[in-house]
Amino acid sequence: MIEYVRGLAQIARYEAERNPSGHRLTEFEAKEAYGPEILAEVNEFGSAVLLRRPGAASDAISTRRSELGLSVAQIASLFDITEEQLAHVETSRERIGIRKLERLALLLGLDERQLAIEEDSGADSDLGVRLRTLSDQQLLPDGTLGLPANAVLRLAESASIIAIAERLRSWLKIPTDWRRFQPDGDYGDRESPAFKAGYRLAAQARKELGLGTGPIASMRSLVEEKLGLTVVQLDLGNRVAGATIANGDARGIVLNVTGENRKPWIRRATLAHELGHLLFDPDERLKRIMIDTYEIMLDTAYQSSRDYVEQRANAFAIAFLAPPEEVTGRFNGFSPQITSEDVASLAQDFGIGLMAARYHIQNAFHQTTDAPAVADGFDPEEREKWEAAENFTLDFFLPESTPIQRRGQISALITSAFDRRLISADTAALYLDVDVQAFQDALPTLRSIWELSDPD
């Protein structure tokens, strides 16, 4: 089996007895990344020079850092590198190995395969610029101050994760259903409010996906496995609920696991809200990255929001999770009144919040019906059920050192790609952000979690 090994400046055939310290690659991924001509040159001369120009890698890292509006100190504090080392990388004075540089590149939302090869090392500079607008130097759409450095960096990293997942799906020939949905420019007007457009699109999406009108067992599973969209779950602090990211042709959703999203019904609603944006908002509205704060998301009386785009997304979310016809069908002709138990049962059956259920009933009956508030919270068993469905690999995962943002379906794609020899153990470990031995030790568990058969 032919393998290759990549250093920062050149690529060669992998020969174990030479103990190379670079990044080992399968023949497949080397050909995909660098092309048959480069590999032919390796064959002919033992290696091929990849380096575009001296200093290309350090310039790309420096440029990306500036695009994100982050200082050397901010990045160094979040990465196992000293400020001095990072500053020296950017001035080409420090020789840091390719594997550490690749890890840094991923963290910054760069394509690590193109480090030092393409002028911008595979950066989507529009994305970088957009991320900068979210930094704490700016105001968010809801008028609050922007995000701290670590949140901006996590979003940049999410962009890399989404791009990698897209690439692996393509290599594994996994269909991505989300691409068949077309943007829809109807955000309502005076005659027909935005929420009606949201309801319509939710019904359309359910129909196209063959979901019927029943509860959705797991939004995470539906979005990742059926639609082929990457969901990155991670800690984004207490203000941001979620975000959509467009990185090149890849699309994905970022979901905060802290703040209100700790409640599984809120997280489901956030995911459905972001899905509404991603499936139906035109590309120019997605603007590479759009974030939604909890303030926007929890506007359950969505008509009060001034932003029609968010009104539509909120309406899409609740109608997608609990089709209005199910609500009216369930409660029509109820006598004498809808009770708090009725509201609770709707919430628990469909995995939506109690307040959301209450408003949804009232809206479904065009405000002609009063749905009472529910004094008690969600039934703990029901909560556990929804948590398990939405958390899945967040709760238990091997290797334990895998950051939560890499535990989603991307870990299934990585494992499959490794088993089919599309990527090496080095690449798999890089993408999971663990060391190679930890990845190899965890392989049987990863296969078991994702129900993948042992290739041997």
Next chain:
Amino acid sequence: MSATNALESFRSQYTPRNPKAGRIRSRSEVAKVESDLLGTAPTSTAPLGVPPESRQDSREGCHLWVIDERGVPYVLEQPMAECGGALPKHTNLTGGNTAWIGGEVWFENPSSLYVSGGSGRYPPESAEQLEAAVDVFRAHSYTVRSLGWDDETGSPRRFLSNESAELAP
């Protein structure tokens, strides 16, 4: 050390090898071409050049070399009729026979040159073997700059970097 002694020392220390399996694709790649021998042909007439610092730079002036029974034959990397109009390979220097090692050389001027171990057919087996071959060039009274070894890929470096060492004769 004289050039002759340096060659003998190198050849006694290492083993000659057939070209690496699977590299030869046609008979034209083993057709023996006319070549110069280091230390006998005047390098003042060799096309001059320096190694690339990156992929975008030119390889102009690159010569292929091997160490074999004759010494250090080398040939300019340019299309040759004997090679069917293609660029020569290291096996065109040897006729497909054994050699100890091969690589690339650029003559910066008649008395100084750059050496790499870039050969897929007769690759250096180690950084030490490459440096021993570089010593053979030095023994021929050249100021030699070796492109060195790339630890990340475990292979000879094929570009000029600030880690490429200069070795006076």
